[in-house]
Amino acid sequence: MAAANTSFFFTTGAEIHWRQAGGFNRDPASIHTLLTGLTGLVIVEILYIVTAAVTTPYIYNVVGYVIRTWAFVLAAAFKPLVNKVVHKVASRWAPGRKVFERLKIYEPVPLGDYDEEEDKAGLHAAPLLDQPAPLPAEKTRSKIWLKRALVLIPTGLIFFLRLIRPYDESYWFLSQTIVASPFAGVDSKGKLAGMADHAEIDGKSTALTATPKFDWMPEGEWPGFRDWQDDKYKHYNSSYDPLHISNLDQDILEPLREVLANGDVKIKHILVFKMESTRQDVFPFKNGSYFHERIKQSYGDKTIPKKVQKRLANLTRTAERLTGAQSGLNPENPVKPYGGISMTNSYTGGTFTLKSIEATTCGLSPLVVDFNHEYEHHIYQPCMPHVLDVLSASTNNSKSKDFVDWPWRPRFMQTITDTYDHQDRLTPALGFHDENILTVEVIDKQHTNDTTWKAEKYNFWGYADKEMGSYLKDAILEAEHKHERLFVTHLTGITHHPWDLPPHVDYHELIGSLTNSFGGKNDGLNRYLNTVGFNDRWYARVLEILEETGIADETLFVLTGDHGISLLEDGNVTPYDNPLVTNFHVPLVFAHPKLPVIELNSSVTSVQILPTILDLLKESGSLDEHSARAIRDLLPMYEGQSIIRPIVEKKDDKSYWQFTVMNTGGSMVAMRSADKQYRLIVPLVPEVEWRFTDIAKDPQEDKPIKSFALEPLISAIATRHGKEAVEWTHDAARAAQWWVRDNWRRYEFDPSA
Structure with missing residues (x-):
């Protein structure tokens, strides 16, 4: 376990939470x-074994000496008490002379009369040739007591400090041996460390209420709509959520209003493409960005060679086209924008890939x-495939020439395995049928017997995304x-660590040789950027397919990352607890x-993707009357605001809070509000710190404020950021x-079970 802890830290930059081991x-x-x-x-295991083999005898002897020293002191200190107890017991149990004589004969030799160190020094040596034993040397006794003091003073101080140590869960965690770590878990009552219990906000303890009734709901049982089929169930009600702010009463954004109308x-x-491990600043890669400047630093003269500049200029051309944002690396050859809305300040709903997929597909x-x-x-909201299946129950006229009358077919497509962490069970639960x-x-x-299939797997994950x-x-x-009508969700894979390319595809050197720029992670960064560029060409092929099939002008293409990756900042190859x-x-x-x-810079999250798609379908006239009415009823139920309307950042002194469940899900929750550029990491287990940052002042988060308890954190925030930041942190x-506890209620999840 210790070797795994160490090697995991050097590989990923994070510590293993051993309580999660049972869930792996x-x-x-x-x-x-x-x-x-x-x-x-x-x-690391070999190093530990060799080190242990060499040091164990010495450690054993040192620990033994510490124990013997304390045994000597305690024996001497308790000698009078022991003798008194022995005599008292003897007088009560053995008043007769015979027993008394026996106790007298076998009276214990006081431990304090013997000391092993004195014995080694010859102070208790047996007399030789009937000569009297030499008198103890004062220098020898001083040396013995000096050695005892070197043991007693520091160990006694440690014991004293342990007695007066404040009660704090983080100290208890640090005191645990590694073997005890797997048994530390989440507070079953949902009470965050160092906080009072806030069971209600605005008088509401939960956002679950009686399920609304819709007259357009088809008869029968429909996956995702369980709550509508039995009155005993309750359902999430955004209007009863004290943290929810709606923007559906706002008009469509001005640039969109006319073309939609x-x-x-x-x-x-x-x-809908979920782009694995795709940071915002590589979609597209831009001149002058933090990433670009760091690459410059990897070269001795701080100048990127022309050959590398050309490769970087062509790295994410499709991303430039889709976002409408020029990279600035090839100004003489600008990319023609495709058209659409690009959000520059979007956060994922979960840094664990499967949770991020659920946040996007289900809007929760x-x-x-x-x-x-x-x-x-209980996935507490109907996911997009669930909604489309219900709409198709009534809108199902394949003979119509108008596509708004056609039924929907949701498909989930990826060229990698879905066996990781039971994805093969999650995907059907999101509404995708096995045959799709x-x-x-x-x-x-x-392709078992297909000799024409020439694609090769790039590693254990599967095939390159372009094979789709x-x-x-x-x-x-x-x-x-x-x-x-197709609704396709696609998870890419090749940009996942270890960033392998398909056979016969060459890597291009994009990073210089100076290792101090990236903490020795130059090769990893180079491989990552190569896979980013490789998949950019896959997105270009998708646009070609849309043109070839004649559906480009009638297809909404949504692209978002499942999470970013901080390989550039701290060398981590995974967002695990980062x-x-x-x-x-x-x-x-x-x-x-x-x-x-x-291009919009409003604070948004992937939880808003589903309501935005529904809003676009409705406002663009891409639904028949029955489906449009259903969407009007369903849309207000979702947590996220629609991105095609102005984001309401604050209402009635209440901020629009945005939460991200952090990889792997049970240790930390990250949050921000749309009206401020503060971020707060909220711990769910004692070994994790509270963490506050101000993105406006510290965009790379080089100087976070961290504490294992909330009050010390707030004190530090008050000193460095002032009253406004303190009030924000309290809120x-x-x-x-409140949100964590209600999250468990919505899923009907009992953390104590």
């Missing part, structure tokens, strides 16, 4: 992921628990032929060739306390 899955993908750190583990924008199909906050357990509990799910396992089964091209094109052609803002800041684009190019902590 034994599926093949999980084991392969674990084995990527095997080399480091073996090296006049019918220029048609949305027949929807593609993931479950605050380690790893993927959402599928085992594509994974590497499905691809392998289909033929499947995507076939799905579009089939939908067009059957008069169906609070740095770059793990949260992800791209978010709603691309459509008929939309104007808009944020109180909101987090």
